Amino acid sequence: AQSVTQLGSHVSVSEGALVLLRCNYSSSVPPYLFWYVQYPNQGLQLLLKYTSAATLVKGINGFEAEFKKSETSFHLTKPSAHMSDAAEYFCAVSFTGGFKTIFGAGTRLFVKA
Amino acid sequence: DAGVTQSPTHLIKTRGQQVTLRCSPKSGHDTVSWYQQALGQGPQFIFQYYEEEERQRGNFPDRFSGHQFPNYSSELNVNALLLGDSALYLCASSPSGALSYEQYFGPGTRLTVT
Numbered sequence: 001a002q003s004v005t006q007l008g009s010h011v012s013v014s015e016g017a018l019v020l021l022r023c024n025y026s027s028s029v030p031p032y033l034f035w036y037v038q039y040p041n042q043g044l045q046l047l048l049k050y051t052s053a054a055t056l057v058k059g060i061n062g063f064e065a066e067f068k069k070s071e072t073s074f075h076l077t078k079p080s081a082h083m084s085d086a087a088e089y090f091c092a093v094s095f096t097g098g099f100k101t102i103f104g105a106g107t108r109l110f111v112k113a
Numbered sequence: 114d115a116g117v118t119q120s121p122t123h124l125i126k127t128r129g130q131q132v133t134l135r136c137s138p139k140s141g142h143d144t145v146s147w148y149q150q151a152l153g154q155g156p157q158f159i160f161q162y163y164e165e166e167e168r169q170r171g172n173f174p175d176r177f178s179g180h181q182f183p184n185y186s187s188e189l190n191v192n193a194l195l196l197g198d199s200a201l202y203l204c205a206s207s208p209s210g211a212l213s214y215e216q217y218f219g220p221g222t223r224l225t226v227t
Contacts, residue, residue: 036218042221044205045218046215090155092155099146099161099168100146100158100161105155106154106155
């Protein structure tokens, strides 16, 4: 069965520090992978997506993620955290021939001044 | 260009009641999916509508039903509400030709069941 695991329900970093949010997936077919951000009381906004082209994907707000098939991972990074990055981040996966998107449980990012 | 819109924003219902939530997809999109997001959890897929038919369904009971209209807008109906149905309900739309399965999400409807 397909699934998504986000390691760490909470991550805290200092402003200006590296952000690393971890995501691993389980799939028997090539996946499409996504990272979404959710601010309090809002819907989901797409940060970036992997669709079998370049393995290093650049998204909005300075975020990027690297697809590593051998590790079944799609970790999200940002070189320098900003206070405005504090939010909930969701890794998600979908598949060719499937219609639903499977989400991880989310990682809440805290940014300390 | 309006994105995905949902109504109402918030809703309070009593156990046993029925509720209808509404969604208008992004312009140019004809596929609508509904998700339930319980507090502190990731969104869970309820079902997807395309060409006015339910195309795929997640692991939700028959109390959850939906409809898609010719203008591609959609409704989610929940009957016999339970306390556990309290959640943020998200609507997402996508164009049928999209190969990347990217979805655009609305702001959600916060349902509270008392």
